Amino acid sequence: MNFTETPETVTFPETHYVFVERIGPFAKNAPAAWGEAHSLVPALSEHNRITGYMSLYKMESEVYRAGFALSGPPRELPQGLHYEKFHGGKYGRFVLTGPYTQLPEASGRAWNAAGSLPIRDDFAIENYVNDPRVTPEDQLLTEIMLPLA
Numbered sequence: 001m002n003f004t005e006t007p008e009t010v011t012f013p014e015t016h017y018v019f020v021e022r023i024g025p026f027a028k029n030a031p032a033a034w035g036e037a038h039s040l041v042p043a044l045s046e047h048n049r050i051t052g053y054m055s056l057y058k059m060e061s062e063v064y065r066a067g068f069a070l071s072g073p074p075r076e077l078p079q080g081l082h083y084e085k086f087h088g089g090k091y092g093r094f095v096l097t098g099p100y101t102q103l104p105e106a107s108g109r110a111w112n113a114a115g116s117l118p119i120r121d122d123f124a125i126e127n128y129v130n131d132p133r134v135t136p137e138d139q140l141l142t143e144i145m146l147p148l149a
Helices: 026-039 041-047 100-116
Strands: 008-012 015-023 050-058 063-070 082-086 089-097 124-128 141-147
Touching: 015 026, 015 050, 026 041, 026 050, 026 063, 041 050, 089 100, 100 141
Parallel strands: none
Antiparallel strands: 008 089, 015 063, 015 082, 050 063, 050 124, 089 141, 124 141
């Protein structure tokens, strides 16, 4: 697996974020949340500009959000999507280069490395940097970001 083992400290910007939320085991809920979110992209795109795809999650409470960064506050938000102005902040960023099937292992490795980091109680982020529709699987970039105090 092509994964950075040492995090880089970064500041994630404030973001207009629309999402589908699921609570419970990620292995079951993440694919379902993304399936629903992807089905809403055509309606969302009619009145909004999507600038990124990202998930926000909290490990302990098993909250998973599959969603999209927008260029501004949403207009005519399709039913099924929720909106939040995500405040961003300081994060420890790990990077996975490769297929999304490696995300569970990569995320586990990031959280194992977090034992030495000052983690704050906030959402972690998986930021999907490039488009899987046009990017070969072995070149997909995913930033796994853990919230730093």
